[in-house]
Amino acid sequence: MNPATLDPIPETDGPIVRFDRVGFAYGNANPALRDVSLTLERGGFYFLTGPSGAGKSTLLKLMYLALLPTRGSLKLFDVDVGAAGRDVLPLLRRKIGVVFQDFRLLPHLTVFDNLSIPFRVRGMGYEEYAEDVEELLKWVGLGERMDALPETLSGGEQQRVAIARAVVGKPSLLIADEPTGNVDPVMGARLIKLFVELNRFGTTVVIATHDQELVRRAGVPVFRIENGQVTRGMAP
Amino acid sequence: MNPLLDLLARIKRFLGIGETALLPADRRQARPLMIVVAIMCALGCLAGLIARAGFRAADTWTSDLRSAMTVLVEEPRTDQDLIRAATVIRAVPGVTQAEPMTRQRAKDLLESVGSDIGPLLDELDVPRLIEVGVDPQAEGLKARIAEQLETAGFQAEVDDHSRYSGEILRTSGVLRGFALVALVALLGAAGASIAFAARAALETRREAVEILHLVGAQDAFVAAEVQARFLRLGFVSGLAGAAVAGLLVVGGLAVMSAGATGLTQGGVLIQWSDVWILLLAPVVTAAASALAAWIAARETLRELV
Known part of the structure; x- marks a missing residue:
């Protein structure tokens, strides 16, 4: 099947993410998430906080479909992922950009090739994506390093590549896991500015962070997760 | 995407040129596998060539027998x-x-x-x-x-040699069966080796596979990446195996021909026209490798989210 010919998931006016009494357990272990209900509106900007081991990563993995709920209902872009066929999940994932805490760049690929992945999995040829990739790399200040391997980049540069890869497919939902955790405060502030800018263009942004100061300054809705349960509030 | 561009992209992917492979081969794993597949291919070629020689000998003998009868005159x-x-x-x-x-x-x-x-x-x-x-x-x-x-x-008995030609036909049929079973077994063994290696390759590159999935790759896309690699491996191994089999046959025939009599001149039983077996071997090996890798990759990917 040519991925480019698959029907894309249509845009709707409904919430972009809806958890309804979602639970998740790894194997037979105690549930990492219990009865989580939350809604992320289209175009929103959200923080997710909570202590280590509270279930933040599990919640994010459910959002970017690295995991599927073991209980309850999860809807992304109005599609019930539990009822969706295996062929539909990749189409949903193409609408989501993820910035991982550890970047997760493919070490054998150059910066350019890492950014080309979202295009290649859509079945696009080099001629179709090369210009977009080069433009985005210039935008994140890595235009001169597109042939470099990730191991030769600094932490900050790797993170910019990871962010560029997350946004290169123009996602409707951008999820970032501790994006400021491995960079200095100046770079952290620049990253947040970048996310705010993307949000202004309509991308829904979810950032998981321990940085309470960052959350406080943002003044946006905050989901706090503790003991596998989520509460919603505003930045203190 | 334009079907022609798609085809060109597939050919480029098969040849390993153009875009860098998203799931690259692990050379340390690939080399022993290539040797194993090449040996199996060489054995398959030899089985095929020997079977062809057997059929040709049987054909010659039965044709000789069918062209002759023996009459035993008892009286006068x-x-x-x-x-x-x-x-x-x-x-x-x-x-x-x-x-x-x-x-x-x-x-x-x-x-x-x-x-x-x-x-x-x-x-x-x-x-x-x-x-x-x-x-x-x-x-x-x-x-x-x-x-x-x-x-x-005259009192006479006419013998049309049907008893002997029947025996030869039965024997050649059994040979044909053995050769086919050997070929299927070798293809199966090569396929199983490839399937095992494809699963191992996906496990080794699990993180890369996860990334591909998370950016929206279909299972078929990831499986095609794995398949392209093993298609290439199968083709190269098949070429090597066919070359080894060809050299063995040429060497064997040279030894047999040296001072051979009509009884031992097996060389005539293997002919230049049999070279199609050697030419076909890399294609069959590549196809079997690709099929095995595809099935194994799809099965393995199904176990992931």
Whole structure:
């Protein structure tokens, strides 16, 4: 099947993410998430906080479909992922950009090739994506390093590549896991500015962070997760 | 995407040029696998070539047997009777020749191979035979020869060698079966090795596979990445295996031909036209590798989210 010919998931006016009494357990272990209900509106900007081991990563993995709920209902872009066929999940994932805490760049690929992945999995040829990739790399200040391997980049540069890869497919939902955790405060502030800018263009942004100061300054809705349960509030 | 561009992209992917492979081969794992597949391919080629030689030998022998009959004249049995019986046989449509084994001819034959028992033949009660050459397509010839001999006053037995040709056909059929089973077993073993390696490759590159999935890759896309790699590996291994088999056959034939007699000249049984087996081997190996890798990759990917 040519991925480019698959029907894309249509845009709707409904919430972009809806958890309804979602639970998740790894194997037979105690549930990492219990009865989580939350809604992320289209175009929103959200923080997710909570202590280590509270279930933040599990919640994010459910959002970017690295995991599927073991209980309850999860809807992304109005599609019930539990009822969706295996062929539909990749189409949903193409609408989501993820910035991982550890970047997760493919070490054998150059910066350019890492950014080309979202295009290649859509079945696009080099001629179709090369210009977009080069433009985005210039935008994140890595235009001169597109042939470099990730191991030769600094932490900050790797993170910019990871962010560029997350946004290169123009996602409707951008999820970032501790994006400021491995960079200095100046770079952290620049990253947040970048996310705010993307949000202004309509991308829904979810950032998981321990940085309470960052959350406080943002003044946006905050989901706090503790003991596998989520509460919603505003930045203190 | 334009189908032509898609095809070109697939060809480029197969040749390993253009875009960097998203799931690159682990050379340390690939090398032993290539050797194993190449050996299996070489064995497959040898099995095929030997089977072809066996069929050709069986065809030659059965064709020889079907082109000849032997008549045993029981009464009357002098040399003159034998010559007369041969004349009767020659007159039967479908008979190409009839050579009586007179005592003189038998003596000549024995002397030609250095035997000194020729003079004893006159005192021995040797069978009185006529060698008959026949058109193998002619039907009912055995009965017609027997009938004509009986009409001419001979008691004779006609042997059309069907017993021997039947045995040869049965034997060649068994050989054919063995060769097919060997080929299927070798293909299966190569496929199983490839499947095992494809699963191992996906496990080794699990993180890369996860990334591909998370950016929206379909299972078919990831499986195609794995398949392209093993298609290439199968083709290169098949080429190597076919080359080894070709060298072995050429070397073997050279050894057999050195000072060979008609009995041992097996070389004639393997002909240049059999080279198609060697040419086909890389294609079949590549196809089997690609199929095995595809099935294994799809199964393994199904276990992931």
